[in-house]
């Protein structure tokens with residue numbers, strides 16, 4: 001069995017980025033840039049006021065001295081003239097600073113008398129001016145290739161005065177659930193041995209949260225002919241295929257055999273992790289095929305560990321960035337770990353990460369509240385509450 005890091009490196013090494021396409025800003029959220037974004041304007045476009053107040057010359061802003069008000073500057077409506085010595089201009093946040101002014105005094109310190117203004121002590125040395133191009137300059141790269149357009153990145157994109165961009169095509173993902181027992185949720189109770197097919201709902205939703213579209217959700221019984229047919233269909237309609245279940249070593253485990261004869265080039269199978277030992281990955285031509293264990297918690301943990309970086313890499317992003325484990329505080333004791341690297345489901349509390357009581361790989365209920373995964377090394381000793389562990393959002 002290989003390690004998680006080795007398996008991840010093989011997966012990322014095998015996956016290619018999809019081609020780019022041009023889109024407008026309204027459709028950009030969640031997509032990944034295929035071309036860098038260059039600012040069309042300076043930001044700010046001129047020196048602007050950071051406060052509502054009075055534009056003055058710093059040297060003349062002495063507490064108690066009267067200045068003559070000669071006009072007003074607002075965002076979108078600048079003061080037309082030059083400001084001379086002994087003068088002040090009423091100014092609002094975002095307005096261009098008039099020529100001749102080098103400081104804004106907040107209005108909280110101002111006393112007005114008609115067209116005159118003076119300031120009380122205490123307004124301090126801050127100039128309250130945002131310098132032209134202090135954020136970014138026209139022609140500067142604001143967003144790099146591979147940047148995912150998060151809600152935060154959308155602000156930088158629009159702020160660069162860009163209407164259209166080039167992004168990688170959304171990966172179309174087919175999710176195939178395998179198993180005789182699986183039924184459409186809502187109808188499992190109709191058959192004595194039926195089990196609601198839950199895995200594809202989590203895995204499909206996770207894929208969509210990573211910028212993919214769900215090409216189709218399929219369900220197939222443990223019959224090699226049926227599953228081979230689904231494998232061909234999935235490869236026809238999707239850029240990437242995820243198989244849930246049938247990954248282990250039992251007689252009914254057909255996830256890999258169903259791709260025999262379709263040219264599956266296997267990159268790994270079985271990894272020294274818990275949960276998720278039976279996870280496997282291969283390529284059919286240029287299409288990644290990821291096999292997840294059927295146990296719902298195992299399926300979701302391995303989807304987080306492998307499918308999320310895989311979809312990022314298909315969109316030209318950095319797959320490894322999606323699984324950077326960061327220091328976090330543990331909020332309860334943990335027993336010694338076994339010989340496989342473990343990914344412990346936990347939830348964030350004010351005290352730190354609290355591991356779920358039920359760590360069964362077949363569990364479903366704890367998934368709803370487990371928003372973090374704690375990574376534990378093979379044969380790690382006991383961990384105590386308050387200790388630093390490594391974790392990612394789940």
Ligand SMILES: Nc1nc2c(c(=O)[nH]1)N[C@H]1C(S)=C(S)[C@@H](COP(=O)(O)OP(=O)(O)OC[C@H]3O[C@@H](n4cnc5c(N)ncnc54)[C@H](O)[C@@H]3O)O[C@H]1N2
Nearest residue numbers: 177197198199200244245246247248253277293294295298
């Ligand atoms: N002799 C061995 N047996 C098993 C091993 C092993 O190494 N040697 N590995 C175990 C591990 S670890 C896991 S995890 C499971 C998973 O194996 P499979 O991928 O073959 O999963 P299935 O047998 O198909 O299903 C397991 C379990 O999950 C239920 N299931 C399957 N698909 C779904 C779905 N889409 N939605 C909801 N539930 C699903 C299924 O009914 C089973 O209960 O194998 C161990 N065995």
Ligand code: MOO
Nearest residue numbers: 275276277298361
């Ligand atoms: O390791 Mo399995 O993936 O127990 O659930």
